[in-house]
Amino acid sequence: MSTLLDYLNPVRALRMAQMGTLGLLAIYGEAAPLGLSPSASPSPDLLLCIVCYWSARRPDATPLLAVFLLGVARDLVTDMPVGAGALALVIVSEGIKTWRHHLARAGFFAEWLAAALAAFVATALPWLLVLITLAQPPYLTDVGNQILHTIAAYPIVMLLMRWVLRVSWKKAKAV
């Protein structure tokens, strides 16, 4: 009962709305037309960066269903294999939530390493699922490029969240 009431908590609802809006902006950012040539640099997985950051610091604002819906929306808008990207995002979010206490103690580099691992899982899992379903998966160099871009983007997302939106570990502990 208390869990149900917790969902109706206006502060939590506001945080979830904030997280959803940021997720949508990340999808738009990923889909921005910055060169359609196959040789163009792939966009970093901004949604993954945001979900990782919020799952660690505000797990109550990243419920399973919200992460799934954002994942499906991203799959549909950016033409990823529908369901595969969402599945990877849900797995990564749950993994980060499980390890968030360790990440809070370990510091920046451990968190960045975790984000790198998450980026690998979030890109490799759809690639593997596409291969299993006998569709043509993208080249490994392109996949590797996207993982590197995502890893490079994570500290920038961290800075924006920390210094612009003031979402930090300290506030998470107060919840």
Next chain:
Amino acid sequence: MARAPAKSEKALTRIVHRILLGLIVTVCLVLLVLWRVDNPRLERVRMTVIDALAPSMAWVNQPIDFAWNFARDYRNFIGVYEQNRQLRREIQSLRAWRQRARALEEENAQLRALNNVQLAARTTFVTGDILADSGGPFLQSALVNVGRRDGVPDGAAAVDGRGVVGRVVGVGERASRLLLLTDFSSRVPVVIQPGGRRAVLSGDGTTAPRLEFVDGTDRVRAGDLIETSGDGGVFPPDLPVGRVVATQGGNWRAVLLADYARLEFVRLLRYNPDTEIDASGELIVVPEAEIPADDPPTLAEPAEPVAEGGNQ
């Protein structure tokens, strides 16, 4: 006293969470299977979501576009001296081509008049702004801000000022989804000029798609022009696509004419192919029951044979 109910509630929450996680994983896998079999309902859902997001997407993309164009212009400014030299060289070359093109145009007009060639069916178009791209490595596609309400048909060819870009694979009310020629699943019937050799242009995720099933490679030369053949009735014929290049393995590829790096607008063609007769004319025989009984054909004098095909 209150500790036991709190503990049981926590356990219940955990069980509900696990069930939800299992459900979501199952739904994801079902969605993946539907995507793999190209389920039309999934495409409709995709276009509905895109229709809902398209207006806000354009609004958000404007500052990103501005920053991107600014960075690109700055890079161009840095390389302006080298560009100037290159442009002068190109102008020299293009002057020679202009003379050649005029001569060919005159020759073409004379030949058309001689043959009384009937031109292809009237093709109209609608121009759209590129709204988004796939961004990732999985699919080479783009979203355009024109859809069904603008008269975009499913399967319409998309061209820029130079050549074919791709084709429409999903149409919403306000937006359409383009599959680019470079995508793994793109296949376009083409003809290689001069010589008229037919082939299929197959995207493979690179900037130069493969030319497959080339109808005799003996007369194909590097630099030959690739145009749409019009086979299948999806693309209008004679749209420029690219130039032939030879690879080290002896295979042919196409360097596309469309400028994907600077693609901002595309034209979506509304093409109405001519009616084609795809079956031979059949003998029209009056059913036996309808033949008047008072004038039956005799075996000794068979009835006049009906001309086959009806086109003599």
